[in-house]
Amino acid sequence: MPGSLLIVTAPSGAGKTTLVGGLLERDANVRLSVSYTTRAPREGEVEGVHYHFVDVASFRGLRDRGEFLEWAEVHDNYYGTSKSWIREQIAAGSDIVLEIDWQGAQQVRRAFPDAVGIFVLPPSFDALEARLRSRGTDSEDVIARRLLGARGEMRHVGEFDYVILNDALEEAIADLIAIVRASRMRCARQRERHPEYFDFLEQD
Template sequence: MPGQLFIVAAPSGAGKTTLVSLLIGNDPGIHVSISTTTRTPRPGEENGREYHFVDVQNFREMVHRNEFVEWAEVHGNYYGTSLQWIKMEMDAGRDVLLEIDWQGAQQVRKSFPEAVSVFVMPPSLEALGERLSGRGTDSVETILRRIGAARDEMRHADEFDYVIINDELSRALDDLQSIVNASRLKYTIQCQRHAALFAALL
């Protein structure tokens, strides 16, 4: 049977990437899509690991060839998710997680309406500002712009199936894992994954 698709979105600095990394470390059954982006790699990032880094011209050519299930411009950079990769993974029965923004989530739902979506929120704008400053990678102007953008992004939280408030990392991780576990235990999913058992018992 095909795998499930999970979407995790959040404003920059809410802790989405940390949560997803910890989830993947605990749950080898989930495969994370590696997005394509035009932004400059941050210190320690490698091409093909955190992102596929391309220039703007190449990205636009990929858009023209309809290679992305979703793509968007965020903070002056382009990000996109491979449609072919998602289909290949899910057709092979593997669960896939997309770490994207709310705009991308809207686009993905058009192709995969059954996707389970989660929005991660910071406990406050003050905490968000502290997290962004703590990265040490962005200027004050960039941080202020991201905080302003976060207000707009959080207005779309009601479009998601679940919302996690990332106040305490361990609790937020437990919440995210619980959502994944519960989704896998839905009746329709269990019937498909254990068809022989259900046929024998029901």
């Protein structure tokens, strides 16, 4: 039975990476798609685990050869998702989570209309600014640009199936887990999982 594709989108600092990490720790059937990026690794990030870190020329080469399911330029860096890897994992029955921006989500939904879209919002705009500053990884100029773009990003929330307000972390993780479990109970998925049952129901 093929797996599901889950898209998690949020403005920078809303906590999507932490939420997805909580999901992966609690559900062994979910795998994270490792994107390609041209940005520099942050402290603690590991090549092949958090991202595939490549230079701009390499990224553009992959893009021009049609290797990406989606790609986007965000805050002066490129991000992209391997098309072949996603298709292989889904065909093998894995549920795959994509952490991508709203532009990438639009591209993915065109290729995978059944993908589940999840948008993570911060509890407030002030809280978002506080989180960005507390990370201590970005300059004031970068923080200002991220905040400027965040409102525009959040206006795309209506394009997604589910919205999580990330105020209390454990509650937000539980909400994400509930969405993933619900996606497995969709009629089309259950039909694929139990074809003999549905065949019996449709008999005259």
